Structure formats: structure tokens, C-alpha cells
Amino acid sequence: MIKLTNISKSFGKHEVLHQINLTVEKGEVVVILGPSGSGKTTLLRCINYLEKPNEGQIEIGDFNLDYKQANKKDIHNLRQRSAMVFQHYNLFKHKTVLENVMEGLVVVQKFSTDEAKRKSIEMLEKVGLGTKLDAYPSQLSGGQQQRVGIARALALNPEVILFDEPTSALDPELVGEVLDVIRKIAKEGITMIVVTHEMGFARDVSNHVVFMDEGVIVEEGRPQDIFGAPKEERTKQFLKRITSEWAYSI
Amino acid sequence: MGGQFDIHYVFDFLPKLLSYLHITLLIVAGSILLGLIIGFIVALPRLYNVPILKRVSQVYVSFFRGTPILIQLFLIYYGLPELLKLIHVDTSRTNVLIFVIVTYALHSGAFISEAIRAAVNAVDRGQIEAAYSVGMSGYQALTRIILPQALSISVPILSNLVIANLKDSSLAFTLGAMEMTGKSQTLGSATRHFVETYIALSLIYFVISTVLERIFFYLEARLLRHERQIIEKERSSKRWIGWRKREIARLEKGVDPH
Ligand SMILES: Nc1ncnc2c1ncn2[C@@H]1O[C@H](COP(=O)(O)OP(=O)(O)OP(=O)(O)O)[C@@H](O)[C@H]1O
Ligand SMILES: [Mg+2]
16 A cells, blocks of 8 residues: 655745545555646655655654655665656666666666566566567667566566656657557556556556646545546546547547 | 079988977877876766866866967976976976977867767767666766767867877977987988978978878778768778779779780
């Protein structure tokens, strides 16, 4: 289980997250929706400690941390329990596909090279890249790069994988292959928090939808409730706008 | 000045000058190695934004980039001993080459620190975040992700610097250092055939810079093999080698009496 309590974050005077509380059950697939600038990315980054909240606590499994008092060891522990899949993949450009996935296992988790290799190949096969082990990121399509990013996160065996708009930098024809991989690992019962604008995907893989606006969680619940019968006015307007945009793009 | 131009002097001077090549190369290698250490240390306060040290390194860099190397050479050679005298270090017996190497090292250090700074900043922020995200420490991210990429980015700058140092090392003769250019002066005065010494000298510098350039080019291609464009370049050079082999085979067939 993951539990966020009273997380607030400001950049200078601008408060981007205001006392966020969120509980995610083990194995849940949470989708976070919300307009641009509502703080979705910032929230994910706080969970991975890429951003330090001004206050708040986080609990992941048996580990908990108060952001105000976190020391180096706590930060390391938190990062070990969460893994991030970035919008722009952020692969290590000078390393091959296999080395990208092995890097964290060898350097951080102290796997032997053989073990790390075996595990990395297994993960890369899972995302359908078993034949690209020796390619460099620059030789792959965006969709393939993002699948490497997913394999890299999976290999670390985290309690939760955080996806920040994993398909929004992709050409439309490559979105499907990445979503299929995410669907597949969602079925394996890995806890995931996904920020996305893919409504179809959000509807059919998530079992918990969170709608954010201006740094607060406006509404959350089961997908059928949020999509079928949103209670809050802001949620309704957002969904209306995004589904009509979606209709246009067809 | 000098006697009638005679090409034979050029061939005569070449081996004599080459016997001082190791001194020239020592100046270049010594100053680049020392310069790498200096450059790295000087780049750190600016990369990590350390308040006062940052200013100090900025002043150092702009001084050594903004003044002629000849003046730096004189300043270090005549000025440094005076400074050292104040702390009772006697340098009157120190080899002039030490001063030359120190000057060129300080000079190169300024350029290298700029190159490192630019190259590190060129490694995209996202990869550094990914490194932290998988759990690496700042040191691990620096040594495993940032520096290897920064190194390959800075190879062309390093290459220019090495070649510039090779050429600038000729100024050491003004302090009486016996490297190739210094030797050419004595050869010239002794034979009164200055033009021939300069021709021989420029031939040597030219060949060495060209070889160095090639080596760095190859190094760059190797270090940047993860970039698609370079890989294509490599492939096309392989194609060229393939073509040359076929061509040679064809020519050999051509002269074949059968
Ligand atoms: N490093 C930063 N410094 C200052 N302001 C920031 C920083 N990062 C984010 N912000 C601001 O915080 C707010 C929330 O940003 P965030 O990226 O979390 O939004 P988002 O919901 O992910 O938006 P989008 O859908 O456009 O990705 C924005 O107003 C943004 O400008
Ligand atoms: Mg975002």
C-alpha cells in the first residue's frame, strides 16, 4: 500500500501541490487526470524524490518517511521503492539497451553481472525487445525507447511504477505498442500510478481514477463512477472538453 | 641574411631537428595531462555553483584565455621565481622546461575547464534524473552517466587544444628552451641557412599535427559510436575500404599476364 499524507509543494511563492492525500492499494492501477499545470508531474516526482515537497509524509509498504526530515539514506530507500517512466524516456544515450536496464541492478542493487544480465534480458523480452539488446537508444523508434524505459523500471522490482505521460511524446502510430506493454504488466498485479491523456486506456486498465486541478485532488473513485457520473463541476467540464478534443482528433 | 637556398640543407636538418622532437612532445603531453587535472578542479566550483571559488575560477579562466601565451610564458618564467622567493623557495636551478610546462598547463587548464563545463551542461538533465531515479548517488551519476558522455563531446575541443599546444610550444625557444624551434635557431645561426631550417621545421609540425588530428578523429568516432550519424560514417568508411580492396584486386588482375 502507498499512502501520501498532506503533501504540499511550492516553487517560490507558487503553491503547486496543496495538502494532497492519496491512498493506493497494492496492485492498483491509478490514473491521474487533470489539466496542464495542475501538478500531476510534480506529484509523481515527489514520490520518486526528484522533487522535495515542503511538507508531507509518504508510506510505501513497510517504509515511511517524513519529507521534512529525510536524510540521504531515506531518500535512497524511497527511490528504491519507486521507479519512474519518463515522458521523454531519458535513456542513457551512451549505453546499449541491455546496459540501460542492467545499470541500476549492477551499480545500485549490487547484482552480479550475470544475474543482472539474466534479469534484464527477461524484462526486455517481456516488453518485446529481446532482439534489440545491443542497439543504442538512438537506433530505436520512440516506442521502442519507451519500452526500454519500462523494462528499466520493471527490472528494479519497485513497489510502484510511476508513468508520466508515457505516450505523449510518441507519434500516434507508436502509442499502441507502448500502451499494450503497460496493459500487460498491469495484469501482473504491479502497482502503477499513470498520468495520461489517453482516455480509452484510462477507462479500461485503471481501477482508480484521480482528477487533479490547481494542486488539489478534486475527485477520485472507480473509473466507471468518474467517467460515468462525475460529481464535481470541474471534473465534468474537464471530461467534456477532453472527450470532444478526442472526438475531433479522429 | 644567409647563403644561397639549398634544398639539401632541408634534408640535412630534418633528422637534427627530429632528435629534439621528444622535448616538444614532452611539453605538449605534460601540459595537457597537468591541464586536464587543473581544468577538472577549476570546473568543479562552477558546475556545483560554489560561491567564492566560482569567482576565483572565473577570473583564472578569463585571464588565461584573454592574454597572449607569450606574455604568460614571460610572467611565469620571470614572475613566479620572485613570488616563490618570498616563501624562500629557490628556483634558480629549476629546468626552464618546468616553467614552460607549467605555463602551458595553466593555459590549457583554462580552456579545458571551459570545455568540461560546456560538455557536462550538454548532457541532458533528463538522463541525470533517470540516474537518480534508479537510485544512483550524485557521484555515481557523475562518473557513470555524465562524464563518459561529456568526454566524447569534448574530444574535438581537446584535439584543437593539443594541436594548438604543439604549435605554441615553439614559443618556448624565447626562454632558451632547447626544443625543436630552439634547435632550429642554433642550426640556422651556425649554417646561415635559416629558410631551410624553417622549411624542415614546418614539415615536421605539419606531419605531427595531421597525425594527431587523425588519431583524435578516430577516437571521437569510437566514443560517439552510440550516435547514429557517426555509425553511418563508419559504415561508409567501411564501404570505402571495401571498394578500395576490390579496386586493388581489379588492378592486380589487370597486370596479371593471364
Ligand atoms: N522546477 C519548477 N520550477 C518552477 N515551477 C515549476 C517547476 N516545475 C513545475 N512548475 C510549475 O508547477 C506547476 C505544475 O506543474 P506540473 O508539471 O506538475 O503540471 P502537470 O499537471 O504535469 O502539467 P502537464 O499536463 O502540462 O504536464 C506548473 O505551473 C509549472 O509551471
Ligand atoms: Mg506533466
